[in-house]
Amino acid sequence: MTWNNAQTYCRENHIDLATIRNRDDMTKLAKTPSDGVSSAWIGLKKNGVASWQWSVGETQTSDGLVNYTNWASSPDSSHDCGGMRDDGKWLSAPCGNLNPFVCQEDKGSSKMYVVLEAMSWRQARAHCQLNYGDLVSVMNVIENQAVQQIAGNFPPTFFWIGVFKDEWKWSDGSYSSYRHWESTQPNNDGICTLYYTSPKTMWDRGCTSAFPFYCSTVLVRRHIVSVKMRSNSIVDFSDSAVSKAILSQ
Template identity: 45%
Template sequence: MSKYLVILLLTSGSVTLGSHIHREYHPINESKTWDEAQSYCRENYNDLATIDNHDDIERLENMVSASNLRNEMWIGLRETGPESWVWSVGETGMSQESPTYSNWDSYSHSHSDHYCGGMGTDGKWISGLCGTALPFVCQGVEASGEVSVVLQNKTWQQAQQHCRRNNMELASARSQSENQALQQVLSETGSPALVWIGLVRDKWKWSDQSNSSFRYWHHTQPNNDGDCTLFTINGWYDRGCQYKTHFICHIAKRRQKVKQFVKLEIKSDSLLNYQDFAVSEAILIQIQKQNRGVKFQWIIQPDGKILHKKTKEKVNDGSGNN
């Protein structure tokens, strides 16, 4: 692959995008039913705990490990319906630029017994039986989002478990550009006709009405033991809502999110076709790896292009010659 070097990065402006929710968690060492716990949290905090991502899981696991807290506590997730297709990666599973983007194959997601989703080599999404064994695609939870195609046949739940053991999640495609990038990876690796990705049909909702689709079920769950959710450090379990146990409340604080616009100049040691989607995506991935914790995205110019070749500037030597 051709090498390239980022030689200039200039700030050119910023804009406030809205706010990001940060949650403070408060474990309560009292045994209550789920409904009693919900009432307590709403009276004294905001609500029963909502968990958005892997960072929240890590914070709670550290909190439990460092204390005498019971290793099973109610959180705010309850099976209330209606069903909808979501990305298992969680809050980052919904693209801010394309919140309604979908790429379903005709009629494939309408089967009542299909609860898991895959992708074909044409980039189309296809629903299937979750117990079907297929290859799958993992994606890093870090900002770089490194993608890995695993050519082992596993059920959807087994595939998710495999990804998470390697600090990854089943891959998501939340916008057209992400879908194209994932399709490109499948094409380059010679993947089979269908692979599992992170699409799953779900009817569990958060008590505070959050739209977070993040789930961290134990690999045996949910198994229809009940409509409410227990947090444990080994994964979540469904349980009957009348069961009495400790619980976790949260206070949600909003923090402003700012999008920073930067101008990028790239020097290449070989001729690259900068209008090739694969080239621009490869450059973006390298930038992400060098700047972990920051998410970068190309801005498409009015002419439909991302990158433009820089023209040489004329220099006057004082003699009238350029």
């Protein structure tokens, strides 16, 4: 079917076109029997609204955008990739520029690795995905300081991190920023996305072409709840019994 018809079919009979939220989802998709199909639609589509996101995927803000930022100045509108200076401030830069970079095993992990070989942002991310996890993400001031500290031990004054800007969104409204493009993609062939079973990467294509497709059959929802606690007496929140009671409530 065309991408739009595939979307309608998935919504009427399942949940939606398939969303790939993270590396685990990509691994599951790669293991899904393809019955000889070499390429199929997934739910990623270019919607023309660019936003800064994290390459690790699963952004947790309500609008899918980067929440914490530490830009030295407003990002250049013509630049789609970001890095960190040795003073901890971020700068936007053309994605094809060659710079060292910082990898991370998982989002929020303290295990980070500085790679001094200069690469483009996309090459750097591919290297991190192959050998570690992904380019480092920075969700708050503490993580920013940690990245600054580890990168500050090396001579270069600018490192790629995992912040990037694009216009691609998932059909089911997921805020996931996970992308696994083929090295030459997207190359403006279209605004819809195909998953190729070999080499297991994403390609952009025109939406009116007819292809098989993947539907999501299990609805996954994440609820993030903010709770404000008040007490008329002195409460020791570090007490394990108090913490357990709060979590239970």
